[in-house]
Amino acid sequence: METINIGFGGIVSASHVICVLSPDSAPIRRRIQSEKENGRLIDATYGRKIRSVIICDSDQIIVSAIAPETISLRMSENKGRN
Secondary structure, three states, rough: OEEEEEEEEEEHHHHHEEEOOOOOOOHHHHHHHHHHHHHHHHHOOOOOOOEEEEEEEEEEEEEEOOOOOHHHHHHHHHHHHH
């Protein structure tokens, strides 16, 4: 199983990731708030600022304190190893 380190001990299965986004736009911030209210938000920031939003195929959203570029780089490095 291919995994991605999303920072501070958090790991996500790469096969379930649909996209990695920046939380800067208003629609993404609204989606984060909506998912938090519905109980489908996984907060992996450990109290830090949200820098990336990971959308999974299970309709769950994961927020991370690691930049989207860093997560993307880690995903491509994992693909190179396999």
